Amino acid sequence: AEFSPGSSISLALALREKDPQCYYIPIFGDGAFFHSGFQALLDAVAQGKSVLVVLVDNQTAAMGGLAPVPGSEKQVPGKAIQIRELLQALPVKSVSVSANEVVRSLPSILQDFVQNNEVFVLHVQLPCIFAEELEAEKLDKEIIHETGSDRS
Numbered sequence: 001a002e003f004s005p006g007s008s009i010s011l012a013l014a015l016r017e018k019d020p021q022c023y024y025i026p027i028f029g030d031g032a033f034f035h036s037g038f039q040a041l042l043d044a045v046a047q048g049k050s051v052l053v054v055l056v057d058n059q060t061a062a063m064g065g066l067a068p069v070p071g072s073e074k075q076v077p078g079k080a081i082q083i084r085e086l087l088q089a090l091p092v093k094s095v096s097v098s099a100n101e102v103v104r105s106l107p108s109i110l111q112d113f114v115q116n117n118e119v120f121v122l123h124v125q126l127p128c129i130f131a132e133e134l135e136a137e138k139l140d141k142e143i144i145h146e147t148g149s150d151r152s
Contacts, residue, residue: 006028006032006035006036006037006040007036007040008026008027008028008032008037008040009026009037009040009041009043009044009051009053010040010043011024011026012024012025012026012051013044013047013049013051016049016050016051023052023114024051025051025052025053025054026051026053026054027053027054027056028053028054028055028056029055029056029057029058029061030055030056030057030058030059030060030061030069030071030083031060031061031067031069033055033083034069034070034071034081035061037053037055038086041053041090041092041119041121042090044119045090045091045092045119049119050113050117050118050119051119051120052109052110052113052120052121052122053119053120053121053122054122054124055083055121055122055123055124056124056126057071057083057123057124057125057126058125058126058127058128058131059071059072059073059074059127059128060072060074060128060130060131071083083096083123084096084123087121087123091119092118092119092120092121093112093113093116093118093119093120093121094120094121094122094123095109095120095121095122095123096123096124096125097122097123097124097125098124098125098126099124099125099126102122102124105122106122109122
């Protein structure tokens with residue numbers, strides 16, 4: 001189901017309340033996390049809830065015009081808020097993995113989550129494909145502008 005990314009943790013908890021036999025896994029990006037997901041995560045911890053959150057960290061708000069997020073060096077160089085450190089400061093279980101490690105790590109993470117019944121954050125770090133495409137387009141335009149011709 002598709003809903004507002006900022007509401008995904010709260011929605012997953014509400015759905016689980018209605019049907020405790022089902023697990024709902026909110027998946028959202030770092031832009032939504034910094035905007036409202038962090039507060040929902042704190043609420044889940046404070047209420048002693050159980051939820052597995054998949055947090056995709058691509059250092060940009062992809063649905064917000066590729067705006068930089070507080071976790072990005074592009075926001076304020078040298079002042080990026082590191083999600084991994086933020087999660088370590090909270091009473092949540094968290095694992096940070098690269099995109100390549102997700103498939104290998106997921107079975108043990110799911111088993112750990114179901115056995116321990118707590119707040120668990122799977123922090124997946126991967127580049128934003130839209131940002132990479134935009135950077136490539138900018139590079140092409142710069143080359144065309146500098147040389148006066150297309151690269152091809």
